[in-house]
Amino acid sequence: MDNKKQYLFDNPKNIQRVLYLLYACCALVVVLDFVIHRHVAHSWENLPIFYPLYGFVGCVILVLVASWMRTFMIRPEDYYGPVEQPDDSKIERVDVSNGHTEEANNNNIGDRNVDA
Template identity: 65%
Template sequence: MAKQNNTEKQYLFDNPKNVKRLLYVVYAICIVLVLLDFVIHRHIYHSWESLFGFYAIYGFVGCVVLVLVAKWMRTFLMRDEDYYDRIELKQNKTQNETQEKKAGGEHVDD
């Protein structure tokens, strides 16, 4: 049997089984937290805080709103793919022009 020469490093989440395990752990934690809603007494300030699963729903809605606001902000904050390349080209061009001015503005062949 020939041994495979696997020089590429394997990370924890490269294996799909590990990703599934992590998701199961997160789901289990979510279920435990929802079940604790029956047991834990909270000091509420508003009447809607006494609703079952209020904090889970509140957190989920908050995350969805954050994603939607970020997508909306992307429309006017996003730059073109070559934005930074254009800036670099402009800077190089101005540097070359200033160097030419310092050197007399002409290229002299010997």
């Protein structure tokens, strides 16, 4: 028996339903653009589906500008310094043959060992 908990988006059918809902909302906004009277300040706002196009073009430009900015803002992997290897002297070793625990050297300066 599989006891793993199922979340909402684990089922691909639920993902499809959300996408269909998103498509329906987008279509509704486009249809309402022809029905609802707007009080506009500029003449180009009277163009059909101006606001959906304006939002789409704005998002595309935002992604393109972010991709361009990444070329000079990206930092190398070791920007904050080299990655330190774990210190094996601080690891607790368990001898499984007799069940006893051998404590490693946990008394280094700066350690936060509250059991020492």
